[in-house]
Amino acid sequence: MAYDRFVSIFRPLQYHTVMTPWKVKQLISFLPKEVNIFMSMNYILIPPLLHPIVYGIKTKEIRQRFTKAIRSM
Structure with missing residues (x-):
């Protein structure tokens, strides 16, 4: 979830628009x-x-x- 931290640090005001539930699911879908x-x-x-x-x-x-x-x- 490095992308999650990157967005929270460098784009804090856009975090909720960038990190949608779909995006989070997409980021963790490759893990067993x-x-x-x-x-x-x-x-x-x-x-x-x-x-x-x-x-x-x-x-x-x-x-x-x-x-x-x-x-x-």
Whole structure:
């Protein structure tokens, strides 16, 4: 879907007119059905699995910086 990203970056105002449902179907039609299912499952499962890890790391960093700033006062 590199074409999709190209259009979204270089023609953001024309994205909805260029990337019609027919065009999207045409772009993914060359992939086997198993690959489409695998990719859709990745989009559904991976972000929710990574969010707790990412936000947990961010909150630890924020907490450490906050306590460091308070202690330095």
